[in-house]
Amino acid sequence: MARVWLVAYDISGDRARREVEKMLSGFGKRVQKSVFECQFGADDLTWVRNRLASLLPEKGASVRYYPVCTHCQSRTLLFGEGTLPAPGDAYLIL
Helix, strand or coil, X not given: CCEEEEEEEEECCHHHHHHHHHHHHCCEEEXXXXXXXXXXXXXXXXXXXXXXXXXXXXXXXXXXXXXXXXXXXXXXXXXXXXXXXXXCCCCCCC
């Protein structure tokens, strides 16, 4: 079963940052400059974590994964521009 994750990264290198952005955009949508809301199944999350770890330089970069439970997702507040994903929204990866 897929779960929503908030993925935030801090990567100074342009090449690694572009690769991370490209990969994460296949699993969700950008909500801030370096933050994505993604839906991962258990296998997807493991694959993405391993792949991103291999892209990062040894120093000066980090990626954080925050799980968002269905209850918390339904209580998300948004101020300003943007849209909130409906609980259970699915992303199709082709």
